[in-house]
Amino acid sequence: MLIQLFLHLIFLRVAVGQLVINQDQCSPTRCGDFGPVIRFPFYLKNRQPTHCGYPGFELSCTSDNVTQFKLQFPVQASINNIDIPISTNVSVQEIDYKSQKIKLSDLNASCLPRQISSINSSASLFTFDPNAYSGVTLFNCSSNKTYSSSGRINCLSGPHYDVLAFRSYYSISQFPSSCTKMYNISDVPNEVLFGPSQYSQTQIYLHWSEPFCGNCEDDGKYCKLKSNGSGSETECVDIPKDPSKGPSKRIVVAIVLGSVFAFVLIILAVYKIVKLKLKKEDQKRIERFLEEYKALRPTRYSYADIKKITQQFKYKLGQGGYGKVYKGKLSNEILVAVKVLNNLKGDGEDFINEVSSIGRIHHVNVVRLVGYCADGYRRALVYEYLSNDTLQKIISSGNGRGSSLGWEKMQQIAVGIAKGIEYLHQGCNQRIVHFDIKPHNILLDQDFNPKVADFGLAKLCSKDQSAVSMTAARGTIGYIAPEVFSRSYGNVSYKADIYSFGMLLLDMIGGRNKFDDAANEENSSSQIYYPEWMYKQLEKGEEITIQIENEDESSIIKKLAIVGLWCIQWYPAGRPSMKVVIQMLEGEDIPIMPPNPFGSMNSPNMRTTAEGRQFSSDLGSSFETGASSN
Numbered sequence: 323m324l325i326q327l328f329l330h331l332i333f334l335r336v337a338v339g340q341l342v343i344n345q346d347q348c349s350p351t352r353c354g355d356f357g358p359v360i361r362f363p364f365y366l367k368n369r370q371p372t373h374c375g376y377p378g379f380e381l382s383c384t385s386d387n388v389t390q391f392k393l394q395f396p397v398q399a400s401i402n403n404i405d406i407p408i409s410t411n412v413s414v415q416e417i418d419y420k421s422q423k424i425k426l427s428d429l430n431a432s433c434l435p436r437q438i439s440s441i442n443s444s445a446s447l448f449t450f451d452p453n454a455y456s457g458v459t460l461f462n463c464s465s466n467k468t469y470s471s472s473g474r475i476n477c478l479s480g481p482h483y484d485v486l487a488f489r490s491y492y493s494i495s496q497f498p499s500s501c502t503k504m505y506n507i508s509d510v511p512n513e514v515l516f517g518p519s520q521y522s523q524t525q526i527y528l529h530w531s532e533p534f535c536g537n538c539e540d541d542g543k544y545c546k547l548k549s550n551g552s553g554s555e556t557e558c559v560d561i562p563k564d565p566s567k568g569p570s571k572r573i574v575v576a577i578v579l580g581s582v583f584a585f586v587l588i589i590l591a592v593y594k595i596v597k598l599k600l601k602k603e604d605q606k607r608i609e610r611f612l613e614e615y616k617a618l619r620p621t622r623y624s625y626a627d628i629k630k631i632t633q634q635f636k637y638k639l640g641q642g643g644y645g646k647v648y649k650g651k652l653s654n655e656i657l658v659a660v661k662v663l664n665n666l667k668g669d670g671e672d673f674i675n676e677v678s679s680i681g682r683i684h685h686v687n688v689v690r691l692v693g694y695c696a697d698g699y700r701r702a703l704v705y706e707y708l709s710n711d712t713l714q715k716i717i718s719s720g721n722g723r724g725s726s727l728g729w730e731k732m733q734q735i736a737v738g739i740a741k742g743i744e745y746l747h748q749g750c751n752q753r754i755v756h757f758d759i760k761p762h763n764i765l766l767d768q769d770f771n772p773k774v775a776d777f778g779l780a781k782l783c784s785k786d787q788s789a790v791s792m793t794a795a796r797g798t799i800g801y802i803a804p805e806v807f808s809r810s811y812g813n814v815s816y817k818a819d820i821y822s823f824g825m826l827l828l829d830m831i832g833g834r835n836k837f838d839d840a841a842n843e844e845n846s847s848s849q850i851y852y853p854e855w856m857y858k859q860l861e862k863g864e865e866i867t868i869q870i871e872n873e874d875e876s877s878i879i880k881k882l883a884i885v886g887l888w889c890i891q892w893y894p895a896g897r898p899s900m901k902v903v904i905q906m907l908e909g910e911d912i913p914i915m916p917p918n919p920f921g922s923m924n925s926p927n928m929r930t931t932a933e934g935r936q937f938s939s940d941l942g943s944s945f946e947t948g949a950s951s952n
Contacts, residue, residue, distance in 0.1 A: 348374035348546075354387030358417045362546045363533050376533055376547070378447045381414065389414040391426065393448065393528070415525065420539040424448075426526045448528040450509050457490040457509055463501035475515055487515050601699060620681050621693035625700045632660050644672065644778060649707065657707035658692055662700075672778040673701050679754045679777040687742030689765055689775040708773060710766035713739075717761055717830060727770060729875040732830055735772045736882060737907045739764055742774040743823060744900035747816045752782045755790055755815070759822035760801045761829055789813035801825045805894055817894035820903065824889025828853055831882050854920045857887055861915065881912050888916040 347370055350361040360366050365375025367382040382390050391414050416425040460475070463484050478485035486501065507515075511526045535545030538558035548555040629635065631650035639647045645663045652658055663673060673696075680691045695702040710716075713735065719726045727735075739759075746754040756777065763776040779796045792814050795806050803821035804811040860883060885906050891897045896917065898906070906913045 347371060353381075353383035353389040357383075357387060357389045358414055360389070360417070361419070361544060363530070363535070364417065373547070379530075391424070393426070412526075419535065419545075422530050422534075422536065424528050424530070426528065447532060448530050450511065450526070450528060458487045458507040458515060459490065460504040460507065461486045461488065461501035462504055605699065620677070620691050621704075623693050623695045623697075623702070623704065625695055625697035625702075628660060628662070628695050628697075628700075628702050628704075631658065631704070635662070650704070652692070657709075659705045659707045661703045661705070663702060673703075676703055676777045676780075679780040679782060683745070683750065683754075685742060685745045685749065686771065687738045687773055688745065689773040705775070708765040708767045710768065710770055712762055713764035713766060713772065713826075713830070714761035716766065716770075717832065729878040731770060733878050733882065733907065735764075735766075735770065736827060736830060736885075737904060738772040739774065739826070740823065740900055740904045740907060742772065743819055744904060746774070747819070747900055748785070753785045753787070753816060755781050755783065756819050756822075757781065757796050757806075758798060758801075759819050759826055760798050761826060762798075764826075789815055790818075797822065803894070804892060811892065812894040815894060817897050820889050820897045820900060821891075821894075823900070823903070824886040824897075825853070827882050827886030827889065828856060831879050831886075853887070853890060856883055857918060857920065860884065860887075861918075877912055881907065884913045884915060887919055888913065891916065891919045 348362075348365075350359050351366055351369065352359060353366070360381055362374065363376035363379045364381050365372065365379065367380050369383075372380075380392065382392075384390050391412050393410060393412050412426040413428040414424060415427050418424070460478075463486055464482075473486045473488060475485045475487055485504070513526070533545070533547070533556050535556055538545040538556070541558060542561070543558040544561050545556050546559055548557045623631070628650075631652065632648040633650070635646075635648050637649040639649050639659060641647070643664075645661060648660045648662065650658045650660045677691065677694050680689065681694075684690070689708070690706045691703065692706060693704040695704070716726060743756065743759065746756060754777070756774065757779040758776060759774070763774065765773045765775045767773065781790055781792075783790050790813075792806070795802065797806060797818075801822040803814075803818040805814050806818055860880065885903060888898055888906070889903065896919075
């Protein structure tokens, strides 16, 4: 949301800046510091768009900042009564917007009369000052006579004749009788007739009548083309600031860009402050918990201690979504496993769960927390080191049948896990629900004694509390109880761990490979999933494993399977407590077969509900893929 607001403001700033620049484009301007002010109807070529002025009123700046006007002289001749526009560049000295008059100099017109016969009629926007100049009559005279050189047009005269120009104020007696009249020309400056050599410093004035802006100037306002008008319609506007007194376009752009940059810095600063505040709040919460936890006396280490214990993180044992696990030494005799948590993961809840639950436990079948590190934002957990890795590794190395250790040892491991879970449920001051019982979280010591580990998802509750409050499902697909997915199967309680333990038992006996073989033979893997297939095998009295040494091993496998099926009853009320589970595992007799755990799942109501179909699909796919979460 903050980033979106930031982007909107940037676009707004740029749009406002662009509007200011567009408005500034038509503001009065100059060529250099001393040139005349240029505004409507004039506009400056290459600096202002054409809509800032009127067609034919284009000015330009020379390299030495002289205002230049490409003027088409309005000359009228009596031949065919045509107007002759003669183009030339002139310097602009002054512009009188009130009287609509422009003062020019440096006139350099080409020879006018020579162009008369080749130029078509074309009206001009400008006229010469009639009070300054009079009309001219051209005569072609024989060169045998001598005439005043002041009226000779050199560019038209030849070796045998002279072309003379006489102003209209001359009397008839002054007109040469021996000459032939050529034509009359309207009022023009001498430079047009005789060239600039004789009158190079003469200053001329031109008038314009269209567009008419005299009414605006009389009211002390400026003139511009009407926004919705057509042709030469104009309107009056208030006088803008003089360009020499107001900020330039560059200054405006710099102000806009500076404000955008300042805004970006403010947003980044606010983001950093909020992020740091949240981190500090998480750190304070962890510190408060650790302060209250001092009485339980697990050792608190600094991050420097952790680096020393792990020999600068030299030996990595494993890695998961939580972080990395390294092998370390407290002394030559005491080895530890150090779990370094990801710095940026979560708000510290997993860390507090782990320390608060496992830190107060002392049981042979629960991994022992030796210490912890909460050094700033760096967090780590230090456990006793267990040399034989996880139960998952043993199951895998035995080709899914537990034969690498023998079935008697596998039964002892199952009993040890059950006792560890039973202690969590009944042996502590507060009941601890683990929520992530699976082979990956069962560690084995040098004698292959099991220890329940990884309490990142655990929840504490009172022993008389019948339900555990949860905001979202937690655990690993394939081991999660149905009620954790949907409350329509019952309230979430410690019975969720019993369901997960039952799935763990079925995994230990390794019938999955056998199930895969049978499914391939029958092409029916899409109809049932692994635990349901196992129940049907036992119900029919068929074997569920191979490679057994004797009848005792077969009975152990059958016992583990039946206890597992008791534990995975669909509804929590149908599952035994962990105390009863231990009695069944340690008993000499094989327990009786439980009710079909999948009866309700196979009922029409279950099969037709979206929840039932989805959960069945999740269970089936999890056993096929061996999905797990860390």
